[in-house]
Amino acid sequence: MAHIDNLISAIKDPELREAIRAEYAKISKHRQLGLVFDRHQPESVILPEVTVRVGDKVQVRIEGSDDPREVDGTGVWLVRSIDKAQGRALLSDNEGTRIEVALDRVVATREFGDPIYPGLRSTGRVIRGGGRDGDPGAKPFHAVINAENHHALEALLYPYEGTIDAIYIDPPYNSGARDWKYNNNYIDEKDPYRHSKWLSFMDRRLRLAKRLLNPANSVLICAIDENELHRLSLLIEQIFPASKIQMVTVLINPSGASIIDQFARMDEHLLFVHVGAARPAKTVIDTTPGVSTLSDSEGNQKPFVWESFQRRGGNSRRQDTKVKFFPVYIDEVAGKVVGCGDALPEGVDRHTAPPAPDGCIAQWPIKRDGSEACWQLSDVTFRKYLEEGRIRIGNKNKTTGRWGLYFLTSGHMAAIERGELIVEGRDDKGSLIVKNADGRRRSQVGRTLWTNPAYNATSHGSIMLNALLPGRKFPFPKSLYAVEDALRFYVGDKPDAVVLDFFGGSGTTAHAVARLNDQDGGHRRSIIVTNNEVSPSEATALRKQGFKPGDDEWEAMGICKYITIPRITAAITGINSAGKPINGEYKFTKVSPMAEGFAENVEFFDLTYEDPALISLGRRFEAIAPLLWLKAGAVGGRIDEIDSEIGWSAPDDANYAVLYDVSKASAMIESLAKRDEQAQEVTHVFVVTDSNAEFQQVASRLDPSLSVSQLYSDYLRTFELNTRRFG
Template sequence: MAHIDNLVAAIPDEDLRRALQAAVRKLTGGRQFGLVFNEHNPESVLLYKQQSVRRGSKVMVMRDGTADRTDTDETGVWVVTALSAGTASLAHRSDRTMVREAPRDRCVVVREFGDPVYPGLASTDRVVRNPDRPFHTLINSENFHALQALLYPYSGKIDAIYIDPPYNSGARDWKYNNDYVDDGDRHSKWLAMMDKRLRAAKQLLNPTNSVLILAIDENEVHRIALLLEQIFVGSKLQMVTVLINPAGASIADQFSRVDEHLLFVHIGSAQPARTETDTTPGLSSFVSVGGTAKTFAWEPFQRSGGNSRRQDTKAKFFPVWIHAETGQVVGCGEHLPLGSDRSEAPAPPEGCIAQWPIKRDGSEACWQLSAATFRKYLNEGRIRVGARNKTSGRWGISFLTGGHMAAIERGELVIDGRDSAGALIVKNAEGRLRTQVGKTMWTNGAYSATEHGSTLLKKFLPRRSFPYPKSLYAVEDALRYYLIDKPDALVLDFFAGSGTTAHAVMRLNHQDGGRRQSISVTNNDVSESEAETLRARGIYPGADEWEALGICEYITKPRLRAAVTGITHEDHPVVGDYRFVDPFPMADGFNENIEFFELTYEDPNLVSLGRKFTAIAPLLWMVAGARGERVDAIDPAGWAIPDDSNYGVLFEPAHWSNFVERVNQRATSGSPLTHAFVVTDSGSEYRQIVSKLPPGVQAQQLYRDYLRNFEINTRLPA
């Protein structure tokens, strides 16, 4: 780097020198000591069914369902210059002298990074079991564009993101730029893919208090941890190891793998809450291996382990005075400074023995508290003396910690009077378990990905399979640490796969009556082996039979439908019961609603006044909380406020008085609106209308070319 600086400094042209210095600073800024990877060609999206080929369209020519690339045509992107009945005349995107013709039905419209995208959402189905509750949503989409589209309704509002991205094991099991990756650049391509998505995710997360949870194995854990630190600067990152396969997965010439990792990014004030979850059975101080509460135990008063020597403390080496006959504590002496011998301490009261903190090997230790705090705790009944050891002649002394008192305050422990020595009698509360801090090693059998991932999934999807689904209970417990006190939380998973995250959120709602919402995004890719089989039969992407076997249509959607209804895709009740925290029959389903969407790519040539409101209607509904009836079309009256919804849309400013009157009526009737959308290109007109709305209504302006409000894909997230 220094050599480059010297070379640039030697350039005599001052303007050129400054320009190059600025370019070098931009290129190297923030990456000198961080994770370095290539950006690679920006990702593109093939729109197999969504847009027809027009003159001026960017297209890729498909051969046997794959892009027809050549050595001189690395990207395979062409521009349509003319169309005839069955043929398209094409010129290369970057070199218009390269021309060719191709069958029109083999040309597929493509959107590259930088091409404006006008996203919409088209509902493909919904399940409603309780109209009064908000909806979960599942979006069939390439996830980067979905994340950008979700910024409109959810920027800075997401409470938790849980993602399980492709693990990049070296197999051809994930795509970059429409092709499966197994080459030498796979790590760099994987990081480039993750970088864009994580930066978009950061914009969605609540900056004051939220969490990102990322599941990963050893193939990319160290690289992704560095990337997370670069993106989420100032946030605390912690890794948890989870035992997911006790039997072990064989890896040639290596140790058998039994675990995976969860990376927790704590944003703002986020931190894991104390819960009843026992992630490491057998190691908890509060819960037995069988899940029952252990007998309450006081904390030893003499410090042990690290920082337990006399010299490790400045004020915790003093004598405790215990009456020799009654065994009661009568007080304590003052701290004896380091360098002073115990023999120099004042004598204890008559009839008492001075017990100092002494280890078994005879070395001097220290207590847990200072002398002043000890006296306070003694008066409050928080000091207890046990039996005297016949061999050592010492009494066992214990105390109630701040954590014990907090558990009493939470109702997990109860006080049942005082004993004869004045110490509090503390017991476990009937029917309650002590909450505890989670540990960084999770060994609970509930986290077995075989039993509670693959096997459980087959109950909801008989005779269908999905590779490596997560344990439902592992995802549930990971989210519980951050959502236990957030009953209205928004949870996002943009690598939704089989839909475990949404399923886990529904489980949490069932346990405490919460109204948490999940937003799930997954593509509709088929596996490479399935793709080969379909191509051999002459079936290609975009065909109904191909799309029916994609992840979203074949796995995610039917799994979540079965979870909500309790009925499988074969129209039979789901067999079996949920386990652990909240056991009940799976056939009961959940008292939840879910709607299924497909992200649409609206033709920019058709983005004009009044043409595409239906495309963005679901996004407005999401802004208002995704509950109640949706305004799906322009109302002839010029405005619309559904009776059972909490938002309205003013399409024609000329009708503002009727709209405002109805909004005010709802405010006084006890069912006020939370959101209002005003369609106008005039800022002054918008402000005038909004000034008439009652307090508490969040207003937003929509331009009359509706889709222009939602243009994405023209810049990378910061």
């Protein structure tokens, strides 16, 4: 770059020189630095359940195959015409090549970036937290969505854009095993582009995730191992340039997992991406037992200890501060601190400072090697703390002749406010008497190395999953408590938080959110997105039995239906997949029988791809009804049908209203004002109109506390806008 600048400067013609310099500045301004990878375009998803129409993008199924997902690899084609009588379709590609194939070999395809028209179809519910008959005290519903996660994220933009409090994901690790797909094909270690494909795969999803996160205060948590750790870190830095990113290492397998020709793996990593003001809160959990100043390796709380008043470690030299080098006056006979002198400017010899008061000595901050250090506070703050009893004197060291000096930090005072520490008056030296509160644990800052036995993925992942789903296998499930504690740092103080996991796997994240609610009575809710892929080994076994994708027997063995839904159902009900009470108990933070389950509600959905020709609001409202319900908080009843005669709907068991006919706004507003006290409190109103002016007019007449959203008469526009803004 410097060489190019020199060459430009050597151009003699001043106008040409400045013109070239200006153009080069434009180019260099947009040059990509940092992580560079081949952005494989595009990803696509095969949709055998969607009816093919003229103008659709499609792929061609291998001739003779009964699996609609087995395509011939010729790429994506555009349907030019369909001859239903002959059962033929005319296709063309981007280069103008045309082919004619049997219509039953043509499979609908959506490339990422194309507008999609999503809906949700309920496939079942579990209700244990109220929710029947619009119970006003009911908990909100968790949601589990069976879908390709990129399109699920696009669909979730409508109800949740900019509102998600935490995203926890455990993406495929790209270890070389055939455990993830790109464009419907498994990626293995022989693929020379597997790293760039993985980055392309993650890049698209993380950019959507960023739009879903609350920009003011939220967190993205990514679990990852060493195979893609550093690439993922760089990718996240590019997508979240304003965010602080911190890595934590978690001990998940103390015995180590054997890897050929490598060290045995004992750990994995968590990347915490702090969006806006998000920061890890202090919690009562101990991520690294045995090193905490608050508790021992057995988890027993240690006696309260005051903070040393002399600064140690970094920035502890006199020259590192301007106002924290001063003498503390000590009455040695009384063994009491009586005050301090003024801070001494740098360069002034401390021996020239005014003498200590009669009967007192002056103790300066001096290191063991005789060099000058500094205190933790300024002289002004010290005097204030001394008056408040927040300064304490210890014993005199017989070797050095120096007294121990200690103080209460702002963190200590916050712990007193929280009731974790108690003050029992003052001692004879005037210092506060502080002790641990009975029955309370002190909160502390988490560390970057997590070694708590709770995070063992075998004991609290695989073995726990077997208790929930006897006989069913899932590779490498996370420890429930590792996910729970990772979330606790960010949503422990947000009882109504919304948590998203779009690599839902076995459903550990939903289980962890239910546990958090169980511990403090919270109403947090999770949204879990997972697909219903069948593993390669299971696919082989099913084919030998004569089954193919789409058959009930095949779909029943997919991740969502065989693992995710049954696991979450078992966790909430306390009944395992074999129909028996779950053996064992939850440990750590709160001990309780697993058979008790949780007072939670959850609903299961399939993502649907709606036909643009049939999607006028009056004909397919039921497809978008769950999305409106989710946006309104996923609590109480759902408005699944249109009452076109009345022009609006606001049943007593729903916490939202839908206005279909703006001319009936007055009637709806009057009805809401007279709503029965036993009914759900209305928090959201959806106004169906293509006119922004009409929407604003209705919104201005509604209670300002209500959340008011516009829904276009043809809801295609509502979701098409989201899709086209992607990227």
